[in-house]
Amino acid sequence: MSDAAVHRLPAQRYRVSLRWVTILLALALLATCQPPVSPMAEIQATGILRVATVNSATTYYLGPAGPTGFEYDLAQAFADQLGVELDMQVVDTRAALTRAVRQGNSHFSVGLTATAALRRDYRLTPGYLDLQPTVVYQADDPTPDDLASLDGKLTVARDDAVTNWLRQAHPTLNFRVDESANAEELLARVAEGDIRATVADARLVQLNQRYYPRLRTAFTLPVTASRTWVFPAREHDALYNRAIAFLAGMRGDAAMTILRDRHFGHAKRLGFVGGQTFARIAEERLDRWRPAFETAAEENGLDWRLLAAVGYQESHWDPEAVSPTGVRGLMMLTEQTAEELGVADRTDPAQSIEGGARYIRDLRERLADGIEEPDRTWTALAAYNLGLGHVLDARELLRQRDRDPDSWINLRDALPWLTQKRYHSQTRYGYARGHEAVTYVGNVRAYYDILLWMTGSPDTEKPESLQREPETSDTAAERALDMNVPAL
Template sequence: MSGLRELLRLLQLITIAALTLGLATCIERPGLLEQIDTLGTLRVATVNSATTYYLDADGPTGFEYDLIREFAQSLGLRFDMVVMPDQQAVIDAVASGHAHIGVGVAVSEPRREKARFTPPYDEAKLEVVYRVYKHKPRKLADLSGDLVLPAHTAFADWLRANRPDIEFTVDEQANTEELMDRVAAGDLAATIASADIVDMNQRYYPNLRVAFSLDEVRQHTAWAMPGRGDMGGDNTLYNEAIAFLEQVKENGRLHILRDRYFGHVKRLGFVGGHEFARQVDNRLHLWEDYFKRAGEEYGLDWRLLAAIGYQESHWDKNAVSPTTVRGIMMLTRAAASDMNVTNRRDPAQSIDGGARYFVRMLERMPEEIQQPDRTWFALAAYNIGYGHVMDARRLLEDRGRDPNLWVNLRDALPWLTQERYISETRYGYARGHEAATYVGNIRAYFDILTWMTNNRTAQEPPALDEGKSPTAPESETAVENTATISIDSPAF
């Protein structure tokens, strides 16, 4: 009997051991993709910049934002953008588990030690930029001792590993765009940036020139994810990312996104006065009555509306931007919907809707902003959004500068591209340089149109002085001895 009990006890122990072993082998740690699916949200680390992610007048945008949005949609996931101060911080966020994926990251060997990269989906040449009229460097060795780079860049890693003979300085507080600003101003001898960033900033800095390209190195951009050791060999998210990036390459979607954000940068820019005068003769008469009608309806100088229309579309009713804004006044879908514009390519609707949208920006400006500055503030808001203009005002106020003067706001708008200021803002990165240039161009076009239209009645060209509002004039009083208008004047 005792032998039977011992046998039963042994069988019981064997059964328990077998069950325990089975459970141990069946219960596995869920893969990263399964964890994210359970969480419901993909956490994406990136930086605020023109090439990655930022907020514009129509909401979140940017090349990397659009790309990761499509990836998240392909997985049926929501996603949150986690903004980091620089690319090294993006890598650290991925490695520590604070983000599932880092996007728009330049690959370097030291970074490979912390994160696992997809195959690169973009390659850009690096260019040395300097200020025109300064000594032009011919080779990398010419920069030794004078080169300044942002901290924590992939190129700085490359220099340390491959060119220890090149002495350079890193600026812990500045990003690439701020360094190019300082090069253009003559405060720095040179810096290095990818061709896309250089192309964008040359529109705002006519003194910025490319000395040479670095043939021996390219900037490769990829997505970063936790390394193999961090996830116990898990490949689920990594494999999905690779498959997605290969797909968008093959079906042309990657090319479309690149063209949307970067394909136009060499084509856009400041158009000369002679070209503007030619378009006045060729196109303005087609839409002049619409501009006059809208100006009379909303109490605006029609020539200001025409200047906005030219800056937006060159008065082309069929114009479409790389970001799909359309028509003479280049309304976004959201703005057109708010203004009840059903056909953005209809010149009458576009001009009327653009005028009403501009009036909305004008009326939203704080009461303490007086004319003509109020109009310039509203133009900036028309371009990059009301929230970004208010961010720039707050930055000025915090630094003891009058936030209600255009001359100060024009200085502050480019701060919205710089890391040291972005952290203080509510709406983050914005293309502030573009907004400042945008307003300056419109002011110049407005002055030229005023001169041209007054000459039609054999009057001298009136100046747009700082005490006169650019709203509809009460009379066409001639002003004598007006200086010749120069589009390239820094006053604009």
């Protein structure tokens, strides 16, 4: 083979390789000329909706049955409508919420307040939950009459709607913005006396007053604020338009009313005095009966804290309690119910707790299959208080009026009807004090929420101000629902 032949073969291979490189470059160039995949197309392809949120009593937290929270349930309903799975991504701060959207880690963020700054940089949905910014102080301090009396004493979380209004409406007011804290942390610090006052939404205050009974509300600020979903500022509109349509449909829908009631309907139930009493009695008595509650709950598929909440509502955990009608024991079983359950001694705490647990389980199992949780539990508790027959009567009254009897919010409306002759005359079991059953369930829900928080359930994060050694002084009870009281 000549030298020319030797060098010609590599040249031919080079020309062939160059042709393929040219083709591949052209294909790559064509690919980059295509518009990027839209969020809606990505969601449909992957089957996953990514939503960013923060841990909060009003947004998202892990409860005994798994993820819950108003914002979580609302986002889950939207994911269900889209027919995809919800991936809830929890971040630490408000800035991280917007960053998750801006960087494309989440399709949108929830739990933010609509502001001019957000509207400038992102696309927002119309508001779906109106807020009431309220000034909050501690019971030991004088009640502030106005903002002027809080000059230099007010600390707020980073919320542009509130901070911008304060700066514009009260330009001379001296207040501090804590960039690293959220509203719940500041409420805890007010309760602990670390700061004098803060501003938080009225619903959040009501929820936290159960844990911090010394929190007080002074007045509401005239600030227009509402929750919004935050989307990136891009040209793709399909997902954004679906979200707007979904929220518009939810705003006046019964589903939104049920959702608000589920998360906020019992927030006002206890108030300060009831919360303090609960804390004091929990410190004195709960550790004594907790093992019995845990054992009975495990055997009957219940959360022991729910069972303990019922026991507190019934007797304040007093095994010697007796009602005027002869109902007695820690779980206040009637003689007939105790006999049916095989409880030989109603005043024996272990027997009473075990009998009460079996009775709640039995009531839950006897309810109609269509009643879902948590409505199933609330309905069973109403039957525990009022009797299953009366609850069935109320459900029948709802059916006659074309209202869903499986919804607790509807049943809560119907139970008081049983006191009215025009209604109870139409029922099988007649008159009943339905108002008491409604109050009963509301109280149990409130006590249950407090016990979840007090016993270190993973559903809430404890502020650093509460992470200290247990108190042994006489002031422990006064500190109300401090996580570290010795009994807990």
